[in-house]
Amino acid sequence: MIDRRQFTRLAAALAVGFVAAPSLAADPVRVAFIDPLSGPFAAVGASGLKQFQFIANEINKSGGVLGGRKIEVIGFDNKISPKESLIQLKRVIGDGIQVIVQGNSSGVANALTDAVAKHNEREPSKRVLYLNYSAVDPSLTNEKCNYWHFRFDANADMKMNALTDVINTDKKMKSIYIIGQDYSFGKAVAAAAVRDLGLKRPDIKIAGNELHPIGKVKDFSPYIAKIKASGAQAVITGNWGADMLGLAKAANDAGLEIPFYTYYAAANGITKAIGAGGVDKVRLVGEGATNPPLTAEWRDVLKRFRAKYPDDRDFTQTRIANTLQMLALAINKAKSTEPAKVAAALEGMRYTTYWGDVVTMRASDHQLQMPVRIFVHTNKNIEFDIDHSGYGLLTESTVSAHVASTPTTCKMQRP
Template sequence: MQFRKRLFGLVVGAGLALNAGAAFAQKGETVKLAFIDPLSGLMASVGQNQVRSFQFFADKFNNDAMLNPAGVKFEVIAFDNKLSPTESLTALKAAIDQGVRYITQGDGSAVAAALIDAVGKHNDRNPGKEIVYLNHSAVDPDFTNSKCSYWHFRFDADTSMKMEAMTTFIKDLPDVKKVYLLNQNYSHGHQVAKFAKEILGRKRPDIQIVGEDLHQLAQVRDFSPYIAKIRASGADTIVTGNWGSDLTLLMKAANEGGYNGKFFTFYTGVSGTPTAIGKSFEGKIFQVSYNHYNMGGQMGEWQAEYKKKFNDDFYTGSVIHIFNALSQSIAKAKSTDPVKVAAALEGLRFKSFNGDVEMRRADHQLQQTLYMTTWQKASAEFPYSPENTGMTLAPVKTFEPYVSSTPTSCRMKRPSSRPA
């Protein structure tokens, strides 16, 4: 309950700062949040898990004043975008037609790019009907650099931040000597490869990049040719930003193909992948993320409740960040108007499950603690077993926000009524 106690202290402080009535000025008002992600196709298991996560925590925040200082009621409306930018724009229009003023998406940076552009254009053309985009998982660094938008806020750590943490860990592993980069052929995969080469070259210039491949997103059903190629390269380590079915099928092929090197990943704990790994690769798979399965405390209680309710694992912790930030910024703004809430979100600092976090004003990138975890047998110390594999992702290194924070080139264009 430590997180809830910290949050309660923050809520009380906010109430004193705003005055007792102001924090609850919008109490009972419904705030609609459109979820636009894949609910069909190869990545459906990820999207379905995430929409359940949003609905689960909407209910938590709707029924707990300690969590929800604004006192509003959150309603999640799901749209299946089939992992398509075009379908996502259709979903965005449908959401707007239903009176939605807040949207969330995260599965696929190509989709995120289309939504950032569309939301910006909509807001320019429709003053008084603005939309705010709360990005839960799309991690292309450009979104908070060259393509940054006032209306976009990211609650995951971007690829450059995760790679800073990952390479800080790798640089102290002398047995990592030959690295193979295998990634999805779209902006996210390109950025993983780019930053891996750039940062490893700076921190460990002795490491050889012995191969690099990009493959189509959610199209490959058999990764055995890639595993054969990786084995032939002599790589002792694979760095991959793959997620969903693309990581699940990669791990299946690695198991069947006899590859016994290390994996450095972003999404090992995501639907389907733990089962594909099984009891293999103990101590050889690493994941960098802003949360993990063995955080304990309130997060552990929520994970256990989620698993009991859905027979599934909760892993998209940014859902909690989003409801936290949205409720607190609504309370701060004393309004659910997206223009006022966006202004309140800028620079917002709050307590969350991974400590003190801040929505950096310069680029709308959340600054937060990251963790390195490794795949090993579940134990009394680290008991949570994703997909009932008997294995877990146990923490081996914590990276405070300053370690992985990266500079931004964002030149934020703010509404004319806003100070620069």
């Protein structure tokens, strides 16, 4: 198992071994960030890029990789479009970049993982490694798994299992409305909710199960009106970005005061929009821990991020830190940036996160095995608020990595 103190010692040792090759040490290891930097989901993409670049700088301050080479994260705008993502992938490959990171939209992820696998088979001398930090369609590490794709976020099934465990404790809950975005992830969330509630609480009625166009709804008030009319006692949603912001605003405007069980109901204006109306009602399933931070090291990292970006100060995608730190460790372990060697080093890697969790990259499907947490939206006991709002996410419960784990149907084909 590796932590950052070991990483610093390893980086220093490698630096000694590479002093005879100053030109190599001068070349950065480039990572392509392929996510939305324009359009309705630009805020999510821009904040993700900033968090990646901050963690890259933290790694570089500790010695970088391979004896002093810096990690450089470069943004490529995919406009949340699978087609545009493939155009950007071609640019990345043409530029000689060997690692891509992407997380917003499982529709994009499905296109990228197929394209990367086909490209690597056609051109083994120009292989690319795909690190998925947030696209959680379960199929990506099941029937669509491939050797070049690694996921650093819990998949939708893992998250729904944790959410429905919480719902199961509320014996007064009798009806729930499911709403989500109309693409692979939204469909996966809805299917998991129906399945898990059916197994754990067959007495709960599904008052509605609705998908809406992703990134195109300007006014969510008609959807909120349907939820109110259904008599549902709670809402389950996987909405993210502009669609979660619009849903939250419409719920507040309509005075809909029922629990929301969510995947991404925080940050980029969402926490501020939820405000007082969501206190102790809005819950989110995710990874990491910010309130409390759990370790002094993580608290210091969060403070450094806020000092560097006082206006956009929220480090909310903790999985980004794991993604880049584990990549750096794999590069050093492999003593190479060659994707096949880095992939081999990532398989089975155990790593201690900034906040003290032990996570493992499962070799059989490249799905990170990790604790999953339930957070509640509140202004109580919040050290690190979000959106300059005074509200934040307080850890309410933790599901261990062992319990959060789900089986896989992946039949990994290795080169």
